[in-house]
Amino acid sequence: MGHVWAKLLLVGLTMLSACGAPMQRVDPDQDDALGGTGVDSADVRATADKIARSIVAMPTIFARGTPYVVVQDPQNQTRFPINDSMIVDRLVTLLVQNSAGRVQFVDRANWELVQKERQLKRSGAVSVPTDGSGQPNLAAAPLGTDYFLTSTLKSLSKDNGELNSDYIVVTFKLTDAETGALVWQDDHEWKKVGEKGVIYR
Amino acid sequence: MRSGVLGFLRRTVLLPVACALGCSAPGTADAGRAWFAGDSAGARALLDARLAEDPDGRALYLNELGVLDLERRDLAAAEQRFGEAWRLMESLAGDDLDAVGAIVGSEASKQWRGDPFERAMNSWYLGLVYWWRGVHDNALACFKNAIFVDSSHGEERFDCDFAPALFLEGLAYRRLGEVGMAERSFAVARELAPGCPALAAGNDGNVIVIVEVGRGPTKVAAGKHGELTRFVAHPEVPPAIELLADGQRFGSPSRAGDVHFQASTRGGRDFDSILATKSGIKTGTEVAGIGALLLADDVKDKHQGAMVVAGAALLLASFAVRAEADTRHWTTLPHEVQLFRGTLPPGKHRFEVRPGAGWRVAGPGFEEIEVPATGEVLVYQRVLR
Numbered sequence: 122m123g124h125v126w127a128k129l130l131l132v133g134l135t136m137l138s139a140c141g142a143p144m145q146r147v148d149p150d151q152d153d154a155l156g157g158t159g160v161d162s163a164d165v166r167a168t169a170d171k172i173a174r175s176i177v178a179m180p181t182i183f184a185r186g187t188p189y190v191v192v193q194d195p196q197n198q199t200r201f202p203i204n205d206s207m208i209v210d211r212l213v214t215l216l217v218q219n220s221a222g223r224v225q226f227v228d229r230a231n232w233e234l235v236q237k238e239r240q241l242k243r244s245g246a247v248s249v250p251t252d253g254s255g256q257p258n259l260a261a262a263p264l265g266t267d268y269f270l271t272s273t274l275k276s277l278s279k280d281n282g283e284l285n286s287d288y289i290v291v292t293f294k295l296t297d298a299e300t301g302a303l304v305w306q307d308d309h310e311w312k313k314v315g316e317k318g319v320i321y322r
Numbered sequence: 323m324r325s326g327v328l329g330f331l332r333r334t335v336l337l338p339v340a341c342a343l344g345c346s347a348p349g350t351a352d353a354g355r356a357w358f359a360g361d362s363a364g365a366r367a368l369l370d371a372r373l374a375e376d377p378d379g380r381a382l383y384l385n386e387l388g389v390l391d392l393e394r395r396d397l398a399a400a401e402q403r404f405g406e407a408w409r410l411m412e413s414l415a416g417d418d419l420d421a422v423g424a425i426v427g428s429e430a431s432k433q434w435r436g437d438p439f440e441r442a443m444n445s446w447y448l449g450l451v452y453w454w455r456g457v458h459d460n461a462l463a464c465f466k467n468a469i470f471v472d473s474s475h476g477e478e479r480f481d482c483d484f485a486p487a488l489f490l491e492g493l494a495y496r497r498l499g500e501v502g503m504a505e506r507s508f509a510v511a512r513e514l515a516p517g518c519p520a521l522a523a524g525n526d527g528n529v530i531v532i533v534e535v536g537r538g539p540t541k542v543a544a545g546k547h548g549e550l551t552r553f554v555a556h557p558e559v560p561p562a563i564e565l566l567a568d569g570q571r572f573g574s575p576s577r578a579g580d581v582h583f584q585a586s587t588r589g590g591r592d593f594d595s596i597l598a599t600k601s602g603i604k605t606g607t608e609v610a611g612i613g614a615l616l617l618a619d620d621v622k623d624k625h626q627g628a629m630v631v632a633g634a635a636l637l638l639a640s641f642a643v644r645a646e647a648d649t650r651h652w653t654t655l656p657h658e659v660q661l662f663r664g665t666l667p668p669g670k671h672r673f674e675v676r677p678g679a680g681w682r683v684a685g686p687g688f689e690e691i692e693v694p695a696t697g698e699v700l701v702y703q704r705v706l707r
Contacts, residue, residue: 155413201463202408202448202452322593
């Protein structure tokens with residue numbers, strides 16, 4: 122009997138000490154205990170996942186072969202200052218990892234780096250790598266793009282003193298870089314309501 | 323193991339409640355006084371020390387330090403401080419032992435998250451910093467939030483009336499190509515501050531000057547037990563402020579926003595009714611305690627001791643009830659925000675904000691600004707007595 126009580130006490134004390142743990146690893150797809158109605162890790166992941174699936178499921182952009190895409194930084198028009206490039210970074214990662222090269226991306230973020238390296242190679246300042254047949258591996262020009270992928274985050278926010286609510290829509294567009302035609306559009310949306318603590322109202 | 327449990331209890335129950343009953347949060351009045359007296363280093367030292375020792379006031383100290391970072395144009399530090407303060411002030415968490423402490427003990431034992439006007443000013447500064455760092459969409463987010471928190475408190479009874487935030491929201495919208503939204507924001511800003519030429523329709527100057535003037539409102543306790551709060555204005559502003567570009571007079575800013583007005587025109591809080599109840603209990607126990615002690619003299623000997631004990635207990639209970647409101651407030655805010663908009667040729671210019679006699683600028687006396695070929699440059703200066 123004494124052992125049972127000792128074990129129960131031990132379990133209880135272990136649980137108590139866990140309550141005060143300074144750090145825990147948590148699932149990024151779950152909401153955390155910190156509250157707030159802004160953009161969370163789960164929103165970033167769900168948005169990227171949905172949009173990646175939507176892009177590879179669209180036959181139009183594959184009609185002319187492998188599409189090349191320039192991804193623009195999103196435009197944040199919510200009331201939350203966030204590092205919104207996380208969403209498109211995650212999206213590109215998913216497409217690169219899972220589309221088996223069906224979608225190619227042009228890295229314009231490193232445009233200056235690419236230009237400088239091209240100059241160095243052509244001036245002889247650095248060596249020129251060769252392809253499989255031993256020929257210099259030089260492209261006539263940097264890649265142009267077939268499409269621009271742009272995105273915007275917008276929100277509707279309400280507050281009644283006790284509750285906050287924020288409805289957020291992230292809209293993605295694929296624009297033909299030659300004609301300007303809007304060839305695809307999709308979005309991901311969510312709404313969150315949060316209650317303020319009674320001492321902060 | 324035993325010490326672990328005691329430590330846990332001490333951390334989670336005893337300390338917050340004991341602190342709520344016995345401690346009063348230090349606030350930043352001394353740091354504010356030092357800064358307004360021209361002792362930035364002294365103010366910074368006080369705030370750094372508080373930051374290290376008082377986690378509940380962290381957002382307040384970060385905001386005060388952010389203003390000091392702006393004074394020395396350290397945008398990276400200002401972004402970090404205002405950003406962290408933003409996250410603390412926007413948090414919705416709160417119904418925990420801190421809440422119990424604030425209700426049972428002193429309100430000032432809770433985590434400081436500021437009044438709506440202070441949350442709006444935090445977003446205002448964070449928006450300015452994002453703008454200067456070229457992150458225009460996050461600047462827009464901050465100006466939108468400044469408008470949101472200024473307008474939304476208490477069942478949306480208030481509309482935002484801080485014209486500078488609406489004007490900057492318009493600029494940010496325009497920078498992002500949302501011309502229609504920009505015009506809407508500009509129109510509301512014009513309505514709110516019709517006497518400010520910087521906001522006038524047709525003024526498309528490429529130099530926008532923000533001059534923050536004077537000392538913001540001081541929050542003080544009122545009521546029998548300090549259960550009410552009032553904002554005391556410091557309305558002194560210089561009669562005229564001159565803006566000079568390359569040594570030539572460029573113009574004068576005029577008032578677009580009044581921070582004291584923002585602070586003093588909010589409605590009451592839900593927590594005010596808790597404080598009113600505590601104040602009533604404090605008064606009731608005090609009166610009953612004194613009454614019991616007075617009556618003790620008149621009752622028979624066998625009841626006298628009990629009456630004295632009861633009276634003393636009631637007075638002790640009255641003493642223990644902490645009904646005073648939390649008067650911690652952001653001390654380094656300005657009294658008002660003035661704006662000017664004019665045109666200079668693209669290129670570098672030497673810029674100066676020159677207040678009248680008896681006033682000074684907090685920050686560099688001269689700044690070199692780069693006026694772009696398209697778009698506009700945002701210049702900032704703080705003017706103090």
